[in-house]
Amino acid sequence: MTDSNKICEFCNVNFKNKYGPELGEFFLELHETLDLKKTKYKKIDISNFKVICPNCHKIEHEKMRMRKPMDNNV
Ligand SMILES: [Zn+2]
Ligand SMILES: [Zn+2]
DSSP, X not given: OOGGGXXXXXXXXXXXXXXXXXXXXXXXEEEEOSOGGGOSSOOOOGGGEEEEXXXXXXXXXXXXXXXXXXXXXX
């Protein structure tokens, strides 16, 4: 991970600046933007991932759930 990857892509909070280099590194999560159910092959492609903080990550999954009310998979 580079320093630029320690910024949440959604709220732009720099966790390295906010919590220090050690904590900031562990705080961010990877969110996969591809809908795996619509993808026939499971290929890990880093361009399909967003670096995102836990708060925004939860919100993104809430949005995905709202778009697909029958889908309870997280
Ligand atoms: Zn965020
Ligand atoms: Zn996710």
